[in-house]
Amino acid sequence: MKIAQVAPLYESVPPKAYGATERVVSALTEQLVAWGHDVTLFAAGDSKTQARLRATHPVGLWRDERVWDTTSHHLRQLDAVVRRSAQFDLVHFHGEPFHLPLQRYMSCPSLTTVHGRLLVPDHGPLYGAYPDAPLVSISDSQRKDTPHANWIGTVHHGLPLDAMRFSPNGGDYLLFVGRMMPEKGIERAVEIARRAGLPLKIAAAVHPGERAWFREEIYPMLEASQSFVEYLGEVGGETRLELFSHARALMFPIGWEEPFGLVLIEAMASGTPAIAFRRGAVPEIVEHGVTGFIVDDVEQAVRAVQKLGTIRRNDCRRSFERRFSAERMTRDYLAIYRTLLADPARGGEEWAPGDPMQA
Known part of the structure; x- marks a missing residue:
């Protein structure tokens, strides 16, 4: 064809x-x-x-x-x-x-x-x-x-199948990956990490349309949270693979009707479960209790962090291979x-x- x-x-x-x-x-x-x-x-x-x-x-x-x-x-x-x-x-x-x-x-x-x-x-x-x-x-x-x-x-x-690097062992940090924009819920990700007592690594691009919002509202918050938040900017290549494969969980606290969410299956391919808000396509992608947890608010997300030990990383990878x-x-x-x-x-x-x- x-x-x-x-x-x-x-x-x-x-x-x-x-x-x-x-x-x-x-x-x-x-x-x-x-x-x-x-x-x-x-x-x-x-x-x-x-x-x-x-x-x-x-x-x-x-x-x-x-x-x-x-x-x-x-x-x-x-x-x-x-x-x-x-x-x-x-x-x-x-x-x-x-x-x-x-x-x-x-x-x-x-x-x-x-x-x-x-x-x-x-x-x-x-x-x-x-x-x-x-x-x-x-x-x-x-x-x-x-x-x-x-x-x-x-x-x-x-x-x-080889797009991401699978790791059977998670690390000690939460991960936020994507585009820095209001709908993605970066403020909620920081709050969840703070309340869960875990470090948060942020790998996110800031596009021209969001630069003023990032400079005025988000950057000061990140500066004030340096004790547990590491902002890496836009990340690719080997660094990106390592971030996904060694995270304890991907944070996906969206506040809009996300039509898919590619980072969810990138995390899955790496063996990393997701904690995702129940918006948009999330219920079609994340298998609750198998490849992550679907939550409705920050409080549920914090509790989900404490239950990450019940998710088997091999199951995340198998689900990716079967479905995505x-x-x-x-x-x-x-x-x-x-x-x-x-x-x-x-x-x-x-x-x-x-x-x-x-x-």
């Missing part, structure tokens, strides 16, 4: 540190290539892939200090995709929805995985205007505000691709996980 994968240009594929969407696109792309498919990846020029790379900007936009208007770069990328669409059996979009007005005029079917949170005032009218756009959600929870969009499947994220591998994710997408190609006008009946699938 000739497939185009279109990644957002904010980060390289895979990302050097933070970048959940780009990490997933990389896992999918490389697995498709390994299984013999002819894949073209439209992504930033500093991406690393076995696929054919088509770049419209030399580096990830968030790594280029000259870039201010990211929209203009994504529009150039879209033009490159549309002009080459006759070369593919299918184009799989993962980024901004700029392509929706043009999908009807492309020379092959297209599919869009929606990676972000959906909001009724914004995305309701958007998908209402393009009812023929085939969409894939990354969790069932993600769909709840736009249930009438043209959903043709849900595919949970997956990662290569790149192979499983890629099989799921291939089934959807074939369904869509059989009926490009609609995508046929909605595919559901568990159907017979062959690579």
Whole structure:
């Protein structure tokens, strides 16, 4: 099958540190290539892939200090995709929805995985205007505000089996990894660590839109908590692997409807359980009492820290391998691709996980 994968240009594929969407696109792309498919990846020029790379900007936009208007770069990328669409059996979009007005005029079917949170005032009218756009959600929870969009499947994220480093023994610290933004609950993570009497390591990126909030509200809190909080900034490579594999638990005290939460399965792959708030896709990912604990508030989270000894790290790893591998994710997408190609006008009946699938 000739497939185009279109990644957002904010980060390289895979990302050097933070970048959940780009990490997933990389896992999918490389697995498709390994299984013999002819894949073209439209992504930033500093991406690393076995696929054919088509770049419209030399580096990830968030790594280029000259870039201010990211929209203009994504529009150039879209033009490159549309002009080459006759070369593919299918184009799989993962980024901004700029392509929706043009999908009807492309020379092959297209599919869009929606990676972000959906909001009724914004995305309701958007998908209402393009009812023929085939969409894939990354969790069932993600769909709840736009249930009438043209959903043709849900595919949970997956990662290569060797993406993380498994450790059978946890360390003596709690871990917070992700993007530094209000919805992620960094203040709650600090409070939980303080009350549980454990150190907290924070590896988090601060993007331009959150810099003022971080400087004025979060940095002073971190400075005042230096006795038990270590802020590492944005972390990648070997350091990131070590942080995950030796943490006692990943803290995921979100305050919004997170559509997935890739760090949850990265922790799982490392053998590290998660303590996660019951929001968004968390109940679809974390198996309560098996791969972590699902809690409703700070008090429950503190109690969950005391129960971490009941979680077996081998069970976390086994759950990752069974539910969240790149192979499983890629099989799921291939089934959807074939369904869509059989009926490009609609995508046929909605595919559901568990159907017979062959690579």
